[in-house]
Amino acid sequence: MPNHSEVSLGSASPGNNFNLSIAELKEMAKKLRRHVITMTATAGSGHPGGSLSAADIITAFYFKVLRHDPENPRWPDRDRFILSKGHAAPILYAALAEAGYFPVAELATLRKLDSRLQGHTDRKLTPGVEMSAGSLGMGLSFAIGVALAARLDFKTYRTYVLLSDGECEEGQTWEAALSAAHFKLDNLTTIVDCNGMQLSGWTRDIMNLEPFTRKWQAFGWHTLDIDGHDFKQILSACQRAEKIKGQPTAIIARTIKGKGISFMENNVAFHGKAPTWEEAERALKELE
Amino acid sequence: MSMAEASTRETYGKTLVELGRENPNIVVLDADVSPSTMTSFFAREFPDRFFNCGLTEQNMVGVAAGLAASGKTVFVSTFVVFVVCRCFDQLRLCLSQPELNVKIVATHGGITVGEDGSSHHAIEDLALTCALPSFTVVVPADAIEAAGAVKAAASNYGPFYIRLSRPKTPIVYPEGYHFTLGKAVTMRQGKDATVIAVGIMVAGALEAADILARQNIDCRVINMPTLKPLDEAAIVKAASETGAIVVAEEHLAQGGLGSRVAQVVTRKKPVPMEFVNLGDRYAVSGKAEELLQRYGLTARDIVESVRSVVKRK
Numbered sequence: 001m002p003n004h005s006e007v008s009l010g011s012a013s014p015g016n017n018f019n020l021s022i023a024e025l026k027e028m029a030k031k032l033r034r035h036v037i038t039m040t041a042t043a044g045s046g047h048p049g050g051s052l053s054a055a056d057i058i059t060a061f062y063f064k065v066l067r068h069d070p071e072n073p074r075w076p077d078r079d080r081f082i083l084s085k086g087h088a089a090p091i092l093y094a095a096l097a098e099a100g101y102f103p104v105a106e107l108a109t110l111r112k113l114d115s116r117l118q119g120h121t122d123r124k125l126t127p128g129v130e131m132s133a134g135s136l137g138m139g140l141s142f143a144i145g146v147a148l149a150a151r152l153d154f155k156t157y158r159t160y161v162l163l164s165d166g167e168c169e170e171g172q173t174w175e176a177a178l179s180a181a182h183f184k185l186d187n188l189t190t191i192v193d194c195n196g197m198q199l200s201g202w203t204r205d206i207m208n209l210e211p212f213t214r215k216w217q218a219f220g221w222h223t224l225d226i227d228g229h230d231f232k233q234i235l236s237a238c239q240r241a242e243k244i245k246g247q248p249t250a251i252i253a254r255t256i257k258g259k260g261i262s263f264m265e266n267n268v269a270f271h272g273k274a275p276t277w278e279e280a281e282r283a284l285k286e287l288e
Numbered sequence: 289m290s291m292a293e294a295s296t297r298e299t300y301g302k303t304l305v306e307l308g309r310e311n312p313n314i315v316v317l318d319a320d321v322s323p324s325t326m327t328s329f330f331a332r333e334f335p336d337r338f339f340n341c342g343l344t345e346q347n348m349v350g351v352a353a354g355l356a357a358s359g360k361t362v363f364v365s366t367f368v369v370f371v372v373c374r375c376f377d378q379l380r381l382c383l384s385q386p387e388l389n390v391k392i393v394a395t396h397g398g399i400t401v402g403e404d405g406s407s408h409h410a411i412e413d414l415a416l417t418c419a420l421p422s423f424t425v426v427v428p429a430d431a432i433e434a435a436g437a438v439k440a441a442a443s444n445y446g447p448f449y450i451r452l453s454r455p456k457t458p459i460v461y462p463e464g465y466h467f468t469l470g471k472a473v474t475m476r477q478g479k480d481a482t483v484i485a486v487g488i489m490v491a492g493a494l495e496a497a498d499i500l501a502r503q504n505i506d507c508r509v510i511n512m513p514t515l516k517p518l519d520e521a522a523i524v525k526a527a528s529e530t531g532a533i534v535v536a537e538e539h540l541a542q543g544g545l546g547s548r549v550a551q552v553v554t555r556k557k558p559v560p561m562e563f564v565n566l567g568d569r570y571a572v573s574g575k576a577e578e579l580l581q582r583y584g585l586t587a588r589d590i591v592e593s594v595r596s597v598v599k600r601k
Contacts, residue, residue: 123386131357132386135377141347142382145354148339152315175344179351
């Protein structure tokens with residue numbers, strides 16, 4: 001794993017009032033993981049595994065990296081964070097609620113009739129959600145449109161899109177990878193939450209993606225390999241990506257599915273299954 | 289056919305340039321076929337607002353969604369089969385569900401694509417796009433109506449699908465005709481039966497009405513350029529006043545204009561109906577005129593359907 005620790009972490013981007021320290025980010029990530037457990041257990045369904053693998057990445061973005069304003073979710077100059085792996089909606093909702101886009105109490109309505117928190121993200125319903133998702137492989141294309149619009153309008157916002165490694169099996173992801181490099185979108189950064197697993201097992205057994213980083217390089221992207229659970233590496237990778245000119249950057253974040261809960265880690269059973277209340281209690285104890 | 293002809297796609301290309309001059313927010317995407325869809329005119333005048341996405345149609349629909357979510361009015365063009373049939377899931381989740389301001393204006397609709405064969409014959413598109421909840425679906429009858437439809441798409445928010453043809457098509461409107469979105473147009477009055485037609489079948493219906501007049505059948509002809517939302521009032525009026533309806537379209541039997549009109553007739557004013565369409569099959573390579581004859585989409589076929597529906601009154 002390359003060492004990015006020489007890059008200073010600096011202050012939060014202008015427009016992000018959260019600016020948490022690394023220690024605070026770790027606490028926030030733990031809090032968001034607790035929300036994921038409680039939300040999915042309450043809903044009785046959902047995708048905890050891929051939400052937990054993305055927890056540190058999403059915490060870093062909403063509480064440090066992004067310029068955003070929860071009071072004004074459609075602020076035209078906001079940085080865009082697009083969740084392409086729409087099944088990780090619970091972790092995004094948890095971050096949005098803690099950031100102030102809507103009341104934390106609303107998290108308990110996940111997947112319930114008339115809730116603003118749909119099973120997969122819905123651009124029309126949820127404040128702070130940039131795009132509807134849930135059919136995999138579509139988010140990077142959307143992000144390209146958003147990044148092209150920034151260029152057309154001379155805006156300086158940055159566009160970030162979070163993919164799963166599994167969704168890189170979708171052909172559209174590679175159509176989009178070609179396009180972003182072709183259009184030289186250096187205002188676009190892709191983060192791939194590489195937890196190595198998908199619904200029915202390990203990606204290497206189901207549809208091998210390796211050599212993964214080299215694929216992105218071959219498609220014309222600058223790449224950064226990081227540990228997706230190390231805040232220093234996440235933050236410094238974002239800073240580096242901002243400095244790369246003439247091509248988009250892909251941050252290949254190696255993560256662990258179910259990260260943070262011993263019996264969920266690398267356990268494919270929790271891809272699309274909520275914990276029982278008994279499991280949830282055990283999980284919450286581990287997250288104290 | 290003795291009517292003057294013009295190309296709907298050439299009209300589209302020219303209209304896009306006009307719109308581009310009026311509205312700097314208009315952006316156009318194409319997938320390597322701009323010389324055929326005629327978005328090349330726009331590309332030449334506004335290179336910064338034109339993106340050739342290459343052969344990444346699914347990606348192109350997503351890119352369009354991202355631009356639209358950032359405030360742009362986005363026109364997306366390629367051949368019908370490659371954007372409607374290939375990209376249905378993208379149309380659904382990237383445009384229809386989030387109700388984004390993207391206009392799919394696709395050329396090479398129907399079997400009049402001709403020699404390229406069944407891979408290129410777009411005959412399922414109206415069923416697919418009419419199935420999408422927030423979409424407006426328009427099939428212009430001629431080049432004059434195409435210009436009006438494209439302008440209406442630019443000035444009305446939300447996802448649109450407009451189907452254009454490859455060959456030049458007969459002009460059925462006088463110069464100065466004003467297209468009204470969502471409104472049927474009575475092309476010819478009549479009291480014995482009504483042909484509701486769309487696209488190139490409008491010219492065929494008018495020719496059929498002339499033939500029927502010589503056989504003492506007074507046939508009304510309605511053009512239904514907007515399939516969704518449908519002008520239900522015009523359908524009910526035609527059913528009430530003429531007592532029989534024939535629907536003619538260059539499309540499969542299922543899910544197109546015929547199905548949509550039948551739903552209204554069944555519910556609001558049941559009368560005998562007949563359908564002129566491709567049935568449930570793919571066509572083969574051939575000249576457009578040859579294919580229209582082979583697959584039963586000529587004025588003669590409309591005449592036969594009208595005669596048969598009138599007998600059932």
